[in-house]
Amino acid sequence: MEQTELQEFKKILIPLDGSKLAEGALKYGMSIAEKFKAEIIIVSVFSSKNPDGIFKHRIRETDPELSLEIEKMPIALLMENYHNVIKKAGKAHGxxxxxxxxxxxxxxxxxxxxLHEVFEKENPDLVILSSHGRTGFNKLKLGSVTEELIKIHGMSVLCVK
Incomplete structure (x- = not known):
């Protein structure tokens, strides 16, 4: 059997919709990035036209008092804060x-x-995403997104269930 060189990952792209399933992909990404000293790029699409998204819904479930403050917060600011929390978690893991x-x-x-635009610009070595997801903004099956990414880009995709 011919020996092949191991794939090295320098950039890992992780689309997040705020669902618990999508965040499962983030755990794998952090672990892989830590081992390969890779950079993670998290990507999220949200709609300020439908501000009552999955993030607000999840906060309502976990902390009703905080929920009152969140209700007043613009979704763009909420998404930015969500990304900042993930960045801090990454920093804690190096x-x-x-x-x-x-x-x-x-x-x-x-x-x-x-995502196609982001791939063209960033040229990631690996994409990690959940097998499917569902946002509070709209029903979005990430399985269909996964299928399109593989067809269009033919890149390495780790699909987390």
Missing amino acids: VSVRGVLKDGEVSTKSVVNF
């Missing part, structure tokens, strides 16, 4: 994390198009 946010339509087609 992992560099950058975030890319887009305020726009949350549909499979628009998310795939935006």
